[in-house]
Amino acid sequence: MKIHIKNGHLIDPKNSTDAKQDVYIAAGKIVSIGKAPEGFSANQTIDATNLIIIPGLVDLSARLREPGFEHKATLESEMLAAAAGGVTSLACPPDTDPVLDEPGLVEMLKHRAKQLNQAHVYPLGALTHQLEGKEITEMCELNEAGCVGFSQADIAIKDTQVLWRAMQYAATFGFTVWLRPEEPYLSKDGVAHDGEVAARLGLKGIPAVAETLAIASILRIALETGAKVHLCRLSTAEGVDMVRNAKKAGQKVTCDVSANHLHLTDFDIGYFNSNTHLKPPVRSQRDKTALSNGLVDGTIDAICSDHTPVDDDAKLYPFAEAEAGATGLELLLPLTLKWAEDNKLSLSQAVKHITESPANILGIPAGDLSINANADICVFDPKQYWKVEPKALLSQGKNTPFLSLELAGKVKYTFVNGHLVHG
Amino acid sequence: MQNPQLTDDGKLKHLLSIEGLPKKILNQILDTAESFVGVAEREVKKVPLLRGKTVCNLFFENSTRTRTTFEIAAKRLSADVITLNVSTSSQSKGETILDTIDNLTAMHADMFVVRHSQSGAAHMIAKHVAPHIHVINAGDGRHAHPTQGLLDAFTIRRYKPDMHNLRVAIVGDVLHSRVARSEIHALTTLGVPEVRVIAPKTLLPQDVEKLGVHVYHDMREGLKDVDVVMMLRLQNERMAGAMLPSSQEYFKTYGLTQEKLALAKPDAIVLHPGPMNRGVEIDSAVADGTQSVILPQVTYGIAVRMAVMSILAGN
């Protein structure tokens, strides 16, 4: 199968390309950029006039809800959502049911995903058995089964001795440990940023110190054990500062932020809108600005969707009891574009955070359109506005804080390995 | 974001929180309540306003006092009243709040009075109900207890009519208190120039001063020259964790005694939403003393709830 994508504007941050260039694909790989290779005759030509061509998006956190939560979403529905969002590679956290702590489960998930022949799925294995924070998992076995890193999802390890051992063990084999920094006692029962809005609404707060204290212990243990650490979903200004300082001091650490947190503050909770119940909580304007600045100066490496489909029933509770999470795969691109526009950044600068950078964190061959790279491609119309509403979303999760908003950036074509999965 | 309590033309549709309500509406409620105070002294202690209407008291959390005053208020308005303690019935069978609401709506309830242990429950119900139904929040988690805030404001106005010239202190567990939040919003909206909160740091929410109050940790300093002292109930379970060491120490530091009350203005009044923990947050000598208006609060509570119900049902 030979494909020619013509007349589009190509943005490929890794190769510093930001120009009108045609893309030529053969046998699932990029074979040429700009000029047609000798004797190339396309089976299929895509006209990308007025469209932008970027590497397929790499999402560092997308819950596919399988196994165990098929009433919230299925692999089928969420892979379609990924394709519709231009996402061609995604990492999924281990908080399924059963938890991804056994090689067999990981193999099954990989197998199911492969059969669907859509986005590449990279499972994160559980760092501890059942995510209980007590016993470490068979990381080597899980790695062989396909885990690209080890994570605790949203459940922090309380026992620092276990955290220490888990990081030591992961460091032995060079595995990356993915942790969302949140001190479990300080955040206990909390559902909102501990500030003015929580005070007004009478919601139990999660103070910023819950994040900074966790970052301090994680970074310190990582330094001592030599473990590679990826910090997930930073949410506080102080947290960004700590990572900035650690990076300045030469510590190898990466981190991400969710697209939600680049746009929302606790004031968006409004009158108890349970769609804004997220983990970590959306925080103050000052935190939001600091997250944005952290991305710009390279402290934060990547933007992820933090895709967490929640069924409507689970949201039909008072704010604190409503399940946390929002659908995100189809919003990652438009929210990243909006962030770039709000902060007057070039498209290339923004796209890097959802392609090249997350691919580097995962250590996977993706996120760029070099010659011979996998033809994972997203072609989108930057000017087309669309309304975020349930019927516009392919994900089975219809809940998002951005409901009824008009966002620019509509994915027209998505290719995975040169195979058209959306469009 | 439109306030979900108001209709498009600015009338009160639900009473969910005092926050965001215009002063005009608060005054309308308080003025109407004045008219209801006298109804209790008549031979027939009823007016026919809500005749044929069904008021449903839906208590997902137990409360004898609040439930009773709402019941009396509805009955004095001639409404039919159904009271359901849901905490002990369908919720344990897995029925959701909204299922319960739907069922009662099918039985032609016209108004829901809701108490729930979770902040935001009343908002959620108000968002869900059919357009002709009114919802009154009778306390949701730590968030709001608007009729209590209004009856406290009503009581204060009766004793101290010039609200624009008052200094009020709210003492105790503001962090967990829906009453405190509603009192703060009611008083600041009605133009009270200085509202103080007095509590240890463990019982104050983060950024509480952004609600427009002055924070004091020393009760003696905080009570100085105030016109009104509003005590909050201290739940016993607060002693269990790391919030407070003991009720004895709390009484010593934040309990209202005659000696501490003497620091306030000589004609200062003392309020308490009840039920009181005598010897914990308030000394019996104060609770039963001449400056206490705790029992009038209860009486006025009925008039204020009648006012709220009759204004809502007419809008």
Next chain:
Amino acid sequence: MNLPDAETLFKGLIEQIKPIITADTAIVGIHSGGAWLAERLLAILGGDIENGILDVSFYRDDYNQRGLHNETKPSQIPFDVKDKHILLIDDVFYTGRTIRAAMNELFDYGRPASITLAVLVNRGGRELPIAPQISAFNTELEASKNLQLLRHPDGTFYFTLEENK
């Protein structure tokens, strides 16, 4: 129609009322015009006639359509209604619905011996089997007209006649 002079009518009303006042009479004015009339009437009659004010907001039959009025005033009946001869005073008698509400409210205070209705103007258009026994002026006004009694700062009365909006 030429508006009658309210003060002249008021003088006429007093003359009609005087003869029926007995020791058991209590005067009740309906808020607001009737209450003003009652207030001046009591001052003129002197003595210590029992009196009160009714605000019929809680008894109105249009509550379901129009809701509660923005300014309700407390009703004040500081005497025992039982066995009293009530002289009920209002400014303008129209449909009779206000009087129906007022009588219902009065009965919630107790069982009076009798109720006599006295008004300044009976403008016609009654919709209930209720009529004033005493009126200083009778006329027929179109339904589109709104006749209202008002009070000058010095306490003297005057009428306004406007088209209903």
